[in-house]
Amino acid sequence: MMAPGPGSSVGRQSDSHLWFALKTRVGDEQSVNDLLSFKGFEAFLPLYQLRKKWSDRYKTVNLPYFPGYVFCSFDPRFRLPVLTTPGVQFVVGYGKQLVSIEDREIDAIRKVVSSGVPATTCTFLSVGEKVRITEGSLCGAEGLLVRLKSSWRVVLSVTLLQRSIYVEVDQSAVELIAQQPLRQLRAAG
Numbered sequence: 001m002m003a004p005g006p007g008s009s010v011g012r013q014s015d016s017h018l019w020f021a022l023k024t025r026v027g028d029e030q031s032v033n034d035l036l037s038f039k040g041f042e043a044f045l046p047l048y049q050l051r052k053k054w055s056d057r058y059k060t061v062n063l064p065y066f067p068g069y070v071f072c073s074f075d076p077r078f079r080l081p082v083l084t085t086p087g088v089q090f091v092v093g094y095g096k097q098l099v100s101i102e103d104r105e106i107d108a109i110r111k112v113v114s115s116g117v118p119a120t121t122c123t124f125l126s127v128g129e130k131v132r133i134t135e136g137s138l139c140g141a142e143g144l145l146v147r148l149k150s151s152w153r154v155v156l157s158v159t160l161l162q163r164s165i166y167v168e169v170d171q172s173a174v175e176l177i178a179q180q181p182l183r184q185l186r187a188a189g
Contacts, residue, residue, distance in 0.1 A: 016075040017042075018100035021092040021161050022082065026068045032087040033070050039081055042073040044106065046113045065113075065121055066163050071106060092160055099160050108141040108156045112167055119156075119165045135173040145174060 024032045029045050036043035047062040069092070074082055076098050082088060093099040112119045115137035131145040131154060143154040143166075152171045157164040 016077070017073050018076060019044075019071055019073050019103065019106050020076070020082075020098060020100055021066075021158065022070045022072055023089045023092055024068055024070055024087050025089070028087040029064045029068070029070050030062075032085060035085050035087065036070065036072050036082065039085065041082065044071040044073075044110065046071075046109050048113075048119065065109070065119070065165050066158065066161060069161060069163075071101065076100075101158060101160050104142060105156075105158050108143065109158065109165070111138050111141045112156060112165065117167050119167045121163070121165050130177040131174040132177055133169060133173055134175050135170075138167065138169075142177060 022032065022036075033043045033045040046065040048065055049060050050063050051058055051060050070088075072082060076091075079091060079098070083091065091098050117138060129145045130142065132142045133139055133154060138154075141154070141156060143156040146153050146155055146166070151168050152174075153166040153168050154174060155164045155166045
């Protein structure tokens with residue numbers, strides 16, 4: 001099997017194509033995403049819009065939910081074309097061992113981005129109740145249920161990066177997947 005070349009299609013055609021996080025310099029995410037797509041890879045850069053005030057006007061800018069990272073699906077045996085992409089520093093992993101990201105984590109982040117539901121970045125959480133959203137445009141997305149002030153939010157995480165975003169939900173729109181202790185969340189809140 002040959003490594004993919006420029007312009008070739010490298011979609012999720014087989015089980016050998018997995019999602020990985022690529023470390024980039026902050027600010028280079030969009031160019032890395034565009035170059036990977038040009039090479040035929042399935043790249044994903046989740047963005048949100050922020051209205052910023054300049055000295056004389058307001059401007060809406062697109063910012064990455066995960067600054068310094070781009071997600072890419074590829075066969076890890078043929079990673080050289082990914083690693084030689086200008087702006088890619090390395091594939092996130094443990095030492096020399098690449099670590100893939102679960103499809104369900106990428107799918108959940110994609111649902112948030114495509115739904116237009118307001119989402120905010122937050123601190124990565126590894127405790128709490130695991131829930132699945134059962135209604136609306138985010139139906140099927142899984143995350144951790146937290147209560148902040150008077151509202152319920154579901155935290156969607158990319159475990160490998162230890163980064164998360166959250167969306168506000170109606171408590172009745174989620175179902176419990178597994179019961180996990182809340183000791184650390186309660187102690188902090």
